[in-house]
Amino acid sequence: xxxxxxxxxxxxxxxxxxxxxxxxxxxxxxxxxxxxxxxxxxxxxxxxxxxxxxxxxxxxxxxxxxxxxxxxxxxxxxxxxxxxxxxxxxxxxxxxxxxxxxxxxxxxxxxxxxxxxxxxxxxxxxxxxxxxxxxxxxxxxxxxxxxxxxxxxxxxxxxxxxxxxxxxxxxxxxxxxxxxxxxxxxxxxxxxxxxxxxxxxxxxxxxxxxxxxxxxxxxxxxxxxxxxxxxxxxxxxxxxxxxxxxxxxxxxxxxxxxxxxxxxxxxxxxxxxxxxxxxxxxxxxxxxxxxxxxxxxxxxxxxxxxxxxxxxxxxxxxxxxxxxxxxxxxxxxxxxxxxxxxxxxxxxxxxxxxxxxxxxxxxxxxxxxxxxxxxxxxxxxxxxxxxxxxxxxxxxxxxxxxxxxxxxxxxxxxxxxxxxxxxxxxxxxxxxxxxxxxxxxxxxxxxxxxxx
Amino acid sequence: xxxxxxxxxxxxxxxxxxxxxxxxxxxxxxxxxxxxxxxxxxxxxxxxxxxxxxxxxxxxxxxxxxxxxxxxxxxxxxxxxxxxxxxxxxxxxxxxxxxxxxxxxxxxxxxxxxxxxxxxxxxxxxxxxxxxxxxxxxxxxxxxxxxxxxxxxxxxxxxxxxxxxxxxxxxxxxxxxxxxxxxxxxxxxxxx
Numbered sequence: 001x002x003x004x005x006x007x008x009x010x011x012x013x014x015x016x017x018x019x020x021x022x023x024x025x026x027x028x029x030x031x032x033x034x035x036x037x038x039x040x041x042x043x044x045x046x047x048x049x050x051x052x053x054x055x056x057x058x059x060x061x062x063x064x065x066x067x068x069x070x071x072x073x074x075x076x077x078x079x080x081x082x083x084x085x086x087x088x089x090x091x092x093x094x095x096x097x098x099x100x101x102x103x104x105x106x107x108x109x110x111x112x113x114x115x116x117x118x119x120x121x122x123x124x125x126x127x128x129x130x131x132x133x134x135x136x137x138x139x140x141x142x143x144x145x146x147x148x149x150x151x152x153x154x155x156x157x158x159x160x161x162x163x164x165x166x167x168x169x170x171x172x173x174x175x176x177x178x179x180x181x182x183x184x185x186x187x188x189x190x191x192x193x194x195x196x197x198x199x200x201x202x203x204x205x206x207x208x209x210x211x212x213x214x215x216x217x218x219x220x221x222x223x224x225x226x227x228x229x230x231x232x233x234x235x236x237x238x239x240x241x242x243x244x245x246x247x248x249x250x251x252x253x254x255x256x257x258x259x260x261x262x263x264x265x266x267x268x269x270x271x272x273x274x275x276x277x278x279x280x281x282x283x284x285x286x287x288x289x290x291x292x293x294x295x296x297x298x299x300x301x302x303x304x305x306x307x308x309x310x311x312x313x314x315x316x317x318x319x320x321x322x323x324x325x326x327x328x329x330x331x332x333x334x335x336x337x338x339x340x341x342x343x344x345x346x347x348x349x350x351x352x353x354x355x356x357x358x359x360x361x362x363x364x365x366x367x368x369x370x371x372x373x374x375x376x377x378x379x380x381x382x383x384x385x386x387x388x389x390x391x392x393x394x395x396x397x398x399x400x401x402x403x404x405x406x407x408x409x410x411x412x413x414x415x416x417x418x419x420x421x422x423x424x425x426x427x428x429x430x431x432x433x434x435x436x437x438x439x440x441x442x443x444x445x446x447x448x449x450x451x452x
Numbered sequence: 453x454x455x456x457x458x459x460x461x462x463x464x465x466x467x468x469x470x471x472x473x474x475x476x477x478x479x480x481x482x483x484x485x486x487x488x489x490x491x492x493x494x495x496x497x498x499x500x501x502x503x504x505x506x507x508x509x510x511x512x513x514x515x516x517x518x519x520x521x522x523x524x525x526x527x528x529x530x531x532x533x534x535x536x537x538x539x540x541x542x543x544x545x546x547x548x549x550x551x552x553x554x555x556x557x558x559x560x561x562x563x564x565x566x567x568x569x570x571x572x573x574x575x576x577x578x579x580x581x582x583x584x585x586x587x588x589x590x591x592x593x594x595x596x597x598x599x600x601x602x603x604x605x606x607x608x609x610x611x612x613x614x615x616x617x618x619x620x621x622x623x624x625x626x627x628x629x630x631x632x633x634x635x636x637x638x639x640x641x642x643x644x
Binding site: 070071073074075078081082085086089090092093096097112116119120123124125126127128129130131132139143146147150151175176 | 455456458459461462463465466467469470473474477478527528564591592593594595596598627628641642643644
């Protein structure tokens with residue numbers, strides 16, 4: 001079906017390409033015949049019926065065993081569980097060995113990984129193993145990681161990352177370990193595999209997992225001494241800032257260059273998310289969450305934050321020096337200045353003994369946040385990065401809506417609050433969207449003009 | 453690494469993990485000290501879970517003030533409970549945060565604090581008791597039985613007593629060896 005749609009679009013586009021001289025008239029027929037031949041090779045009705053048949057067969061087998069599970073002796077259960085696991089790997093090996101259906105082969109590897117997890121649960125049930133349940137998920141994740149490594153399987157790696165996030169969520173919320181550091185130990189080999197194979201989807205999964213872990217840590221944080229949760233938010237902000245700056249030298253490495261745009265985007269998202277949280281005055285006040293002890297003393301967090309900021313600043317300065325004047329776009333210098341301002345705010349927040357001074361820093365964070373968003377729009381426009389521009393606009397709108405809520409919730413009567421808010425949303429949203437489209441259209445035109 | 457060797461290695465390692473799960477459990481059952489524990493009625497407001505039985509023990513709630521050892525426990529703390537033989541049930545001697553040495557004839561079972569409080573409802577006396585307590589989970593609170601047989605264990609008939617024979621190994625890990633009804637094994641755990 002994909003090929004048929006492509007064929008139709010090709011038939012529409014080819015006359016213009018021939019007219020432009022990009023395709024020779026004699027080749028037009030050959031191109032269309034080739035695509036048409038491929039489009040007719042797949043009988044989609046047969047494929048759909050086969051898939052439905054396989055799903056029904058699988059469901060039937062599963063329900064048969066589920067209904068009779070209790071009467072099957074343990075030896076039978078073990079034979080079944082191990083047999084199915086080995087059969088899945090054998091099938092994956094057969095298909096991957098033939099080489100003509102790599103996607104099916106990888107799907108079978110993923111199936112085997114899922115069966116490993118099912119086996120863990122069923123064996124635990126059969127032998128009444130009632131241990132610390134997140135350990136089962138961790139074991140499953142490690143099994144998936146092993147399969148990803150030895151079989152070069154991106155789906156298995158994505159499964160390992162998803163299971164890792166599930167594991168850390170269970171430990172964080174089920175066992176009150178809000179800063180679950182072992183998750184990073186699991187993520188590290190995943191990132192190594194991503195870099196080795198240049199797997200883009202697994203990279204996105206890993207970065208999403210890292211962001212989720214950061215947010216889980218913040219949401220689970222209890223009292224953090226005089227810094228409140230701001231101490232943790234600042235540390236994560238500095239960490240994501242460092243990650244963003246790290247993409248600049250890493251982009252020069254051939255094996256990593258293709259991955260850096262995604263890393264940069266996630267780093268910006270992470271930094272903006274924590275920066276946005278720092279614009280709330282309440283986060284700068286000490287507060288108690290659930291009764292979980294802080295896993296590191298507040299001075300250690302402060303030192304870590306300062307170290308991360310210093311590393312980001314040094315790396316950014318090094319990148320500045322490496323580049324010639326022609327390679328230093330105007331937004332680069334402004335970005336460094338903004339970085340210095342934010343670092344100053346963070347330091348004041350960490351070291352100021354007076355609570356009133358810390359109140360002022362929350363105003364400073366708000367101003368710096370809006371400046372940072374405007375800078376991101378400028379930087380995104382200069383680099384032709386529409387994703388960055390869209391992200392910046394999104395956070396701009398979110399921050400405006402939040403400040404409106406904060407400021408007017410108690411000042412206005414409820415009905416006026418909602419009426420005025422609604423008008424601002426309609427008008428402001430329309431205005432912002434118009435500006436965003438104008439910018440992205442200009443970027444597209446500039447890109448096309450450059451390509452011509 | 454060649455594909456066949458890689459597949460073999462993945463399947464073998466994952467199978468070894470599964471075998472280790474069974475092996476560790478069986479090691480506890482085969483080498484652990486058999487301990488008979490008294491069960492207590494499940495809160496009647498709990499939902500019945502089909503063929504999966506939830507078990508509550510006399511040692512599930514410990515009052516540190518009434519036994520020797522440590523007093524202050526927090527949620528998710530590890531707990532080591534020293535048990536001594538009794539007739540017919542083993543009873544707690546002391547409770548600790550670190551694993552103590554057990555005297556001959558005693559067993560040390562490991563658990564995790566689920567909840568710590570200073571008052572609780574005593575269903576037997578039908579009143580609230582003001583006393584420090586910890587609710588502990590030992591990993592032997594669930595047991596899978598054939599379909600339809602779980603309710604009889606959770607809610608025994610009048611005059612019937614349900615107890616468990618549990619193996620406690622030298623690391624404090626416990627495994628259910630047998631479910632006893634009126635002292636006689638109703639279900640027995642075997643490797644196969």
